[in-house]
Amino acid sequence: MSDRDRNTVASPVSLTAEDGPGQPPVTPALQDLYRGFEKALLVPLWTEIGDLMPEHPRSRALPHRWEWRTLLDLAARSGELVPVGRGGERRAIALANPSLGGRPYATPTLWAAIQYLMPGEDAPEHRHTQNAFRFVVEGEGVWTVVERDPVPMRRGDFLPQAGLHWHAHHNAADQPMAWIDGLDIPFQYDVEAQFFDFGRDALSAEERTTPERSRAERLWGHPGLVPVSRLGRPAPGAGSPLLRYRWEDTDAALTDQLDLERAGHPGTVEPGHALVRYTDPATAADVLPTIRAQFHRIRPGAETAPRRETGSSVYQVFDGSGRVTVGDASWSVRRGDLFVVPSWAPLSVRSEASPSDSDSGALDLFQFSDAPVLTRLNLFRTHVEENA
Template sequence: MTSRRFNSTDPDLDQLYHDLSEQQLQPLWEMRGLLTPTPKVRSVPHRWSAKELRSLGERAGELVPIDRGGDRRVLACANPGLDGAPYAASTLWAAVQFLGAHEVAPAHRHTPAALRFVLEGEGVWTLVDGDPLAMSAGDLILTPSWRFHEHHNSTEQPMLWMDVLDLPVVAALEAVFFEEGPTEEVERLTAPVSRSERHYGGAGLLPPPGQRAQPRHSPLLAYRWAETDRALDRRLEVTGADAATMTYVDPTRGTDVMPTMRCEAHRVRAGTRSPRSRQTGSRVATVFRGSGAAVVGDQRFDLAPGDIIAIPSWTSWQLEAHDQLDMFSTSDAPVLDALGLYREEECP
């Protein structure tokens, strides 16, 4: 039981501080930095290089088996500002997951929500409560809070994707629950189109109101790159701007796909740049296609496909495209928005 002691050169005050400490109390007037004019941000801008992620992932694939004792072969991005905590940004976990040929990552579920963005390859399946979701390059796959999920690779090739979780938020709220799935041999289900997509994947069409599932997250669990690609193109056409952002949404409500994470696809036309802006809340992003650079705060990172970057809270950022640049990002904006704490501003 720790009790923090303040000190004073005034003996009466010092005695008061001693007595406060005895009672597990602290004097507000001696504290600094509790209420700062702008946010005190712990994470720093950072880039994890795709080349290193891939090479280290492959080495892990050779050295580390997947089994009950070590469910997932995952390399967690650890932001240098977070004192060794395994988080890519203050409120977001980001990692690359490496699944070898014919490997199976067994079923479990947890209250932290996860999403997977596939950087390359195909032929891996994520089962969410038994619904098989094919994973191919550019796809976004949701494994929402407390849904059983497992992955299996039915090909001869290893595969690598980015995981993002809201784990830091759920841990800070002390609401982490975890459960392993049934231990019997998993059935390696596949299907050309998931149930989730057959019910909820139509643009502008849904099952009748009384027949819709009403979970706290999108009942559509897979978002395919072809659709994202087309939506970005059309958005650029209709706005005439240099850069477009589209938000992935729950088709039954138009809200963010999960209550804790906003997913967005960004496209910047070759030779142009996106507006420079900043928001409260953390963001992690990965390059899907193209090349260019990201200016985050006062740092500049060259970008290649598969690179992961961390954009801390209230830190300005801007994308520059050499070739047309396509980027996927996840932020905790829905959390800040739900709590009335979201702020955004353009930066000069």
């Protein structure tokens, strides 16, 4: 296109002169100035400051809840109809926030999806710059293979995977299995930094084994103990070298916090609310460069104080039941349900769990967020309101 052609293309800039506080008087000269701005593809800040620089975050995302039963039913139907191989490159079904134009985004920065693998199936190998994890709310029998290291996946396990690691999955069981995937796809898409590579079509016999512990867990899965041989020699891509955080360890840590509270000692973040964060055993930093993962346990009858954070979060109910309030939205939730907390929306949770619907007797919530990105940019803020 020539310079002359470019100059004849209709401008996408449209400006309206309006009377108002801080605005210049509307005159023919001002309107003529605005037409000049439009033609030159310029936008004066005084017409946009309320939108571009508001007093507090105004998220494009809405609070929303997805019921696990619905997700699981649709994933099972997909398992019968949709191949898992190179055509679709994973049978993953993403949550689409209702205010993000039909994009497969749970929030403007976070992707969340249910992935479903049929008995005996393999999900072929690939890698991508997107940081990812898997979290298992029910079932077992699938091994994820990261850099040719088979890693078991069982209920309650959290499996982080930093970008650019080769990975595949195989189902060694006679039953289907579902789990949730979390990735920073929307963030990397918007900053235009993503890469993707196809890997091998098939796994080797050694990778199709089903060890109780991966090689990564044997090296890094010992609390407080770091293998000196691996210090200063990180795997490709930043992120935790521990590929599986076992439910047994998470459960014990949460139980101990509430037991300490009952005995009158500090340990919980607020009354009845135990919280742990998954961290890199080599650095104590977040497990992934762009994703923070945490686990909450709220004893029956307890209610968390309304909390606001910059950045967005996705929660999954691991066990129990309760009432969740996000801004003006409020829902009853139970095992498997997922919900979104947009930036700066106040979140409070009331536990209604009991031994009839929770193995721990409490409301257990898995959470992931974009907090590491905002923290590095000095943009992460939090505010906790006083409970009435």
